[in-house]
Amino acid sequence: MTTNMRGLFDGGADFDISSTVSWHALVTHQQHVYSLHLRELFVMEPDRGRELTVQAGDLRIDFSKNLITGETIELLAALAREAGVEEKRDAMFAGAHVNTSEDRAVLHTALRLPRDAELVVDGQDVVADVHAVLDAMGDFTDRVRSGEWTGHTGKAITDVVNIGIGGSDLGPVMAYEALRHYRHPGLTGHFVSNSDPADLVAVLAGLDAETTLFVVSSKTFTTLETITNATAAKAWLLAELGVGEGDPAVEKHFVAVSTNADEVAAFGIDTDNMFGFWNWVGGRYSIDSAIGLSLMIAIGRERFGEFLAGFHAVDEHFRTAPLEANGPALLALIGLWYSNFWDAQSQAVMPYSNDMERFPAYLQQLTMESNGKSVTAGGQHVTTPTGSVYWGEPGTNGQHAFFQLLHQGTWLIPADFIGFANPVDDRLTADGRSFHDILMANFFAQTEVLAFGKTADDIADEGVPPTLVPHKVMPGNRPSTSILAPQLTPSVLGQLIALYEHQTFVKGMVWGINPFDQWGVELGKQQANALMGVIGDDAVPAPLPDSSTDAMVRWYREQRGRKA
């Protein structure tokens, strides 16, 4: 396989997905589906619930409550084929440089290959490299968990603080919360990300420096927030331990996860205590790399292995299943159906699992940083809307907050519901009734009501006064996808993440954009750096170039007790 993928990924300067035969067919087909209600579709296709359900690993994905027919799936699959999704998928798995703007391979799938797999990319045995790091992480994890690794004063570690932001925070904290029941009882994890000092202050307030381990996680090791927090944490540690800068105590309390050994050393962390990864792992695709170290310490190396095996199961499904029965591909294509043919702008994700509270936030970075692009990989302006706004809250909480808008509002907002057959912990009951049954009864009820609603006739038949009937009509025909799994285990969490990673990829490939760069984040960082020297220093001459920022900075200086 050639590593120069410009041809395939640029699609040729003239290629425009919205000019393809399949796209035009979908435009026409949408008018047909628009004329049908989900109530009618379920009558016309009585076995629809089973026919439109796909199994991907342990994930049972029911697409039947979407505004689709069998023909929609055929047309969407044809669109994906016209866009070269299968070739692009194969190229990604093989290690081609599919991230064209940065000329990099995209190999998060290699992070979960089993030890006996083979993959050589750019002359490098990727599987051997991945497992060497996993082994080092595992050995370190074992030592921390057993108490063999001690702090400077010889005490075992009780608290692990991950310092990172973006992909170096969202994945670790989300998975740590989601896998709460698998954690080591004697170790507590903490996550510090924000450049608001309140974040670090609140975490340090409860900690004993002698038993605290900091994991500084940063792909680049230059991210301002992370380096600021890590520097402050180091100063706190040195002060608490009563030792000076450069004291070897730091080695016992700071480890690093990064691709940048030079910066790690410059920060003062022994590179023997650094766990590496590679530039072919994007930040938002990195929870299964060494960035997962704090998670591995929490759940242990075996459970972390199960987590990786879960990703791999869905990778294999995605790599081999035909598009028409491919969970990630269908999730993507049906999402794209709403974005591009129904004018939907957002996508809700509702995990019916309190432990998955951070999953929507995690998906925001994964999907929006990946597909929030308006030029194609070839540099042309896109001709269609791209990435959706992802958002959500755990059920049932969301039901009592914003579901009203989903049920009766004017926007079409497709929703993914995620739920489990078994709770991880069912010790508590409410008068003998399972909490979990209450939770899942709500899940099923919501997807049913969204799809089928309640008609004015049905409401009138119940004796509701005519003036109230319009207010009580539930229009239905609101799409949802139900993703179910037996239980929220490390493997299932890995499967869910891989499902969304690959759906993000498929959407990006159909749109012809590059889901693996994030140039849009850079300018804000540069601007913040430039303003940092200005806002706190009266000597820097005003005015600033725009009147809004200028006035705000003057106000800020005044409020901070300085003269503008």
Ligand SMILES: O=P(O)(O)OC[C@H]1O[C@H](O)[C@H](O)[C@@H](O)[C@@H]1O
């Ligand atoms: O891991 P780091 O290099 O510190 O990067 C942390 C995060 O910051 C950047 O601004 C990117 O937008 C993210 O993709 C990345 O995950």
